[in-house]
Amino acid sequence: MAMASPSWSSCCASTSTRPLPSPPASSKSRNPWRASSGRRSASGGKRRQQLSIRAVAAPSSAVDYSDTAAGAGDVPSLKIKLLSAVAGLNRGLAASQEDLDRADAAARQLEAAAPAPVDLAKDLDKLQGRWRLVYSSAFSSRTLGGSRPGPPTGRLLPITLGQVFQRIDVVSQDFDNIVELELGAPWPLPPVEATATLAHKFEITGIASIKINFDKTTVKTKGNLSQLPLLEVPRIPDSLRPTTSNTGSGEFDVTYLDDDTRITRGDRGELRVFVVS
Numbered sequence: 657m658a659m660a661s662p663s664w665s666s667c668c669a670s671t672s673t674r675p676l677p678s679p680p681a682s683s684k685s686r687n688p689w690r691a692s693s694g695r696r697s698a699s700g701g702k703r704r705q706q707l708s709i710r711a712v713a714a715p716s717s718a719v720d721y722s723d724t725a726a727g728a729g730d731v732p733s734l735k736i737k738l739l740s741a742v743a744g745l746n747r748g749l750a751a752s753q754e755d756l757d758r759a760d761a762a763a764r765q766l767e768a769a770a771p772a773p774v775d776l777a778k779d780l781d782k783l784q785g786r787w788r789l790v791y792s793s794a795f796s797s798r799t800l801g802g803s804r805p806g807p808p809t810g811r812l813l814p815i816t817l818g819q820v821f822q823r824i825d826v827v828s829q830d831f832d833n834i835v836e837l838e839l840g841a842p843w844p845l846p847p848v849e850a851t852a853t854l855a856h857k858f859e860i861t862g863i864a865s866i867k868i869n870f871d872k873t874t875v876k877t878k879g880n881l882s883q884l885p886l887l888e889v890p891r892i893p894d895s896l897r898p899t900t901s902n903t904g905s906g907e908f909d910v911t912y913l914d915d916d917t918r919i920t921r922g923d924r925g926e927l928r929v930f931v932v933s
Contacts, residue, residue, distance in 0.1 A: 794928075818836030818837060
């Protein structure tokens with residue numbers, strides 16, 4: 657996913673490491689390892705399943721990602737393999753080069769096993785809804801902007817990254833990146849919880865390609881400060897931006913898409929994995 661904003665444009669949610677139970681043989685669900693209820697897309701399409709990753713176990717050194725001759729019948733197991741590869745990496749913030757390679761290999765196996773290549777002319781309805789980011793290879797740069805300029809994580813700034821979502825409306829062509837943040841405050845003041853929404857419009861530029869154009873950033877405080885009004889962050893004029901800064905747009909390819917899982921590869925080479933929220 658390529659995300660565009662005044663200064664930083666991407667982020668996500670943590671995963672757990674409890675072991676994932678095997679799917680029951682008698683299950684009739686398309687995604688037998690989850691028990692969440694389905695829901696209909698905003699455009700009135702078929703029911704979509706939510707894929708839970710809470711029970712995904714962290715990968716071990718014994719996991720083999722070298723097999724690339726997977727078929728469509730292996731898709732459920734390859735989903736589990738991919739989620740296992742990214743589990744415990746704090747959405748990519750804690751990823752080493754070995755972790756990056758393992759996640760990329762698992763993603764390529766799932767992409768290759770898809771029943772058919774992504775065609776957004778036919779699959780556009782599957783984009784509809786709210787998606788949760790579970791992994792971004794760009795976060796290994798240790799900044800909230802991923803592969804784009806952004807605030808650094810860690811001790812330099814008292815910012816804790818919470819969950820990150822994408823909310824897509826295929827009718828209005830709204831494409832919002834929603835980031836939950838916790839901002840540190842001087843003692844004895846409590847930290848400030850806030851949700852930043854980076855609003856974009858999107859357009860289909862190819863068979864599986866999407867371009868997003870930045871509109872605005874708004875911030876809403878939560879908790880004890882939830883009564884404060886919505887704040888719109890002023891946008892830095894393009895003429896004042898560094899030439900290497902994000903210009904407010906980005907492009908990415910959707911390389912895998914079904915009812916509950918989405919993989920994208922961005923214009924700066926970043927790999928991102930989403931599940932329906």
